[in-house]
Amino acid sequence: MVSRPLAETELVERARRGDEGAYEELVRTHQGIAFRTAYLVTGSAAEAEDAAQEGFVKAFRALGRFRPGAPFRPWLLRIVANEARNRRRSAGRRAALALRAAEEGSSGGAAPSPEGALLAGEEREQLLAAVNGLREEERLVIACRFFLELSEEETAAALGVRRGTVKSRTSRALARLRGELGEAYA
Amino acid sequence: MPELEHALVELGRGIELPPAPDLAAAVRRRIAEEPRRRFRLPPRRVLALAVAVLLVAVGAVLAVPPARTAILDWLGLSGVKIVRVEKLPPTPLRTDLGLGREVTLAEAKRRAPWVVVPTGKGVGAPDHVYYSTRIPRGQVALLWGSPAEVRLLMTEFNGEAFIEKLIGPDTTAESVRVNGDPGVWISGPHVFYYRDANGRMRQETDRLSQSALIWRHDYLTLRLEGDLSKHDALRLAASARR
Numbered sequence: 001m002v003s004r005p006l007a008e009t010e011l012v013e014r015a016r017r018g019d020e021g022a023y024e025e026l027v028r029t030h031q032g033i034a035f036r037t038a039y040l041v042t043g044s045a046a047e048a049e050d051a052a053q054e055g056f057v058k059a060f061r062a063l064g065r066f067r068p069g070a071p072f073r074p075w076l077l078r079i080v081a082n083e084a085r086n087r088r089r090s091a092g093r094r095a096a097l098a099l100r101a102a103e104e105g106s107s108g109g110a111a112p113s114p115e116g117a118l119l120a121g122e123e124r125e126q127l128l129a130a131v132n133g134l135r136e137e138e139r140l141v142i143a144c145r146f147f148l149e150l151s152e153e154e155t156a157a158a159l160g161v162r163r164g165t166v167k168s169r170t171s172r173a174l175a176r177l178r179g180e181l182g183e184a185y186a
Numbered sequence: 187m188p189e190l191e192h193a194l195v196e197l198g199r200g201i202e203l204p205p206a207p208d209l210a211a212a213v214r215r216r217i218a219e220e221p222r223r224r225f226r227l228p229p230r231r232v233l234a235l236a237v238a239v240l241l242v243a244v245g246a247v248l249a250v251p252p253a254r255t256a257i258l259d260w261l262g263l264s265g266v267k268i269v270r271v272e273k274l275p276p277t278p279l280r281t282d283l284g285l286g287r288e289v290t291l292a293e294a295k296r297r298a299p300w301v302v303v304p305t306g307k308g309v310g311a312p313d314h315v316y317y318s319t320r321i322p323r324g325q326v327a328l329l330w331g332s333p334a335e336v337r338l339l340m341t342e343f344n345g346e347a348f349i350e351k352l353i354g355p356d357t358t359a360e361s362v363r364v365n366g367d368p369g370v371w372i373s374g375p376h377v378f379y380y381r382d383a384n385g386r387m388r389q390e391t392d393r394l395s396q397s398a399l400i401w402r403h404d405y406l407t408l409r410l411e412g413d414l415s416k417h418d419a420l421r422l423a424a425s426a427r428r
Contacts, residue, residue, distance in 0.1 A: 020214055027210045035206040045204035056213040127197050146191060147198030174190060185190035 012072050016063045027056050030073060033148065034080045037158045040143050041084035051087050055080030077150070078157035085160060130180040138173035145170055285327040285341070286318025293317070294326045300344050300406055301326045306425035309338075330412075338412035340426075344405055362399070362416075364423045369401025371416050399423055 008029070014022035034055060038048035059079045066075060131142055137159075144155040145166075152170075156163045178185050294301055294315045303312070312328035319325075323344040331337035360371045398411045399419040408426070410419055 020217055023217065024210045024214045027213050028208075031209045032206040035209070036203055039203060048204075049207050049209070053209050053212055053216075056209060057216050060213070060217045123193070124197060124200065127193055128201075131194070131197070142194060143198075146194035147201050149195065149198070177194075178190060181190075185188075185193065 008072055009069060012063070012066065013068065015060065016066065016068075023060055026072065030076055031056070033073070033150075034076060036148055037077055037144070037150070038080055038084040040140060040148070041081055041158070042088050047087050048084065051084035052080055055083045058083070071153075074151070074154045074157045077154050078160075081158040081160065126181060127177075130177050133180065134173055134176060138169055138176065141166060141169040142173050142177075285316035285329070286320065286325065287316060289315055289317045291315045291328075298324050298326045298342075298344065300404075300428070301342055302403070302406070302408070302426040302428050303328060304340065304422045304426045306422045309422060309425075312340075336412070338410070338414070338422075340411075341409045343407055360416075362401070362420060364399075364401040364403070364420060367401050367403045369399060369423070371397070371399050371419065373397045373416070 008026070011022045011026050015026060031052065034052040035048055038051040038055070039045060042048050042051060055076070059076050062079070066072075131139060134142065140159060141155060144150045144158055145152070150158060152163050152166050155166045159166070161169075289297070291303070291312065294317050297317055309330070312330055314329040314333065316327040316329070317324065318327070325341060325343040327342075328340045329336055329338070360373070362369045362371045397414065397416070397419070398409055399414075399416075400407065400409045401423060402408070403426075408423070410423055412419075414422070
C-alpha cells in the first residue's frame with residue numbers, strides 16, 4: 001500500500017508521455033470506482049459504462065493539463081462524473097435509483113464478517129429504507145461518502161460541488177437519518 | 187467513527203451494484219485510434235518538430251520537404267498545428283456555414299468583450315455577425331457579403347482552443363507577423379479541424395477560399411479567409427481593433 005502512490009505517479013507520468021500501456025494499467029486500477037460513481041449518478045448500468053469509458057478517454061486526452069504529483073483519482077472521477085451527469089441530463093430522466101441490499105447468501109455462503117454480525121437484517125432494511133427516503137442530493141452524498149467510501153474531495157469532484165457543500169450536505173443527511181431512525185443511532 | 191457512519195459503511199458493502207465492466211481494452215483501442223495531442227508526440231515526430239523549431243527560429247519561410255508527411259507544429263502559435271499530408275481527406279458537404287447564431291455586433295461584443303474588428307480602409311462594418319459556443323470560450327464570426335456568397339470571413343476565439351490545419355502537397359504555409367504577433371499564411375487548399383466545447387475534434391473545410399491567415403493576439407486566435415492576397419490579408423489583420 002505504501003508504495004502505491006509512487007507507482008501511480010510513475011504510471012501517470014508515463015501515460016502523459018503517451019504510454020498507452022501505462023494508461024491501461026491506470027484504467028484497470030480505477031475502472032471499478034469510476035463505474036460505480038457513474039452508476040450512482042446515472043442510475044443505469046449501460047449509461048454508467050458509457051460514461052466511464054468516455055471519461056477515461058477524455059482524461060487521457062486531458063493528461064497534459066493534469067498537475068504532476070496531484071492525486072489522480074479525484075481528477076479522474078470529476079471527468080467521469082461530469083460525463084455521467086451530462087448523460088443523465090440529456091436522457092431527461094428523473095433519478096429513480098433506489099439502492100437495494102444484495103440478496104442474502106449472495107456472497108456464496110461465506111461466513112459473515114465480524115462487522116456484519118453487528119448489523120442485523122432488520123436494522124439493515126430500516127437503514128436502507130431511510131437512506132432511500134432522503135432527498136436525492138443527500139442520498140448521493142451518503143452513497144459517495146459511505147457506500148463508495150470516497151473522500152470528501154472525491155465526493156466533491158463526483159457531485160460537481162464544493163468540498164464545503166459536501167460537508168454540510170453530509171451532516172444534514174446524517175442528522176435526517178438520525179431523526180428518522182430514532183434512538184438506535186442517537 | 188460514530189455508530190451511524192459505521193453502519194452506513196457496512197450497509198454499503200452489502201449494497202447491490204451492477205458488476206463493473208472491464209473497460210481497459212475498449213479505452214486502449216479508442217485512445218490508439220484518436221488523434222494525438224501535441225504533448226504526446228511519439229519520438230519519430232520529434233525530428234520534424236526540431237526542424238520546425240529551427241525554421242521558426244530563423245523566421246524562414248517554411249520550405250516543406252517533399253516527405254510523405256511532415257509535421258510542423260507551429261510553436262509560436264500555441265494551439266495551432268499545421269500538418270502536411272499527401273492527400274486531403276474528403277470533407278463533408280455543408281449546407282450551412284456552421285458559424286452559430288446570428289447576433290448583432292453589439293451583442294457579440296457583450297458576449298465576447300475580447301472581439302476585434304478590422305478597421306482598415308474599404309472594409310466597412312461586417313454584414314453578418316455570428317456567435318457560437320462550439321468552442322470552449324465562444325467563437326465570434328464576422329462575415330462580409332452574404333452567407334451564400336461570402337467575400338470575407340473572420341473568426342475569432344478566446345483562449346486555448348486547439349485547432350489543426352491539414353494542408354495538401356500544393357499548399358504553402360508561411361510564417362508571418364501581424365503587428366509583431368505570430369501568424370501563419372496558408373495559400374492553397376486546406377482542411378480545418380477544431381476542438382469543440384465537448385472536447386471532440388471536428389472537421390470543417392475551408393469552404394471559402396484557397397487561402398487563410400491565422401494569427402494570435404493576446405489570448406485570441408484569429409482566422410481570416412477570403413479571396414485576398416497575402417498583402418491585403420496582413421493589412422486587414424493589422425487593422426483589427428477592439
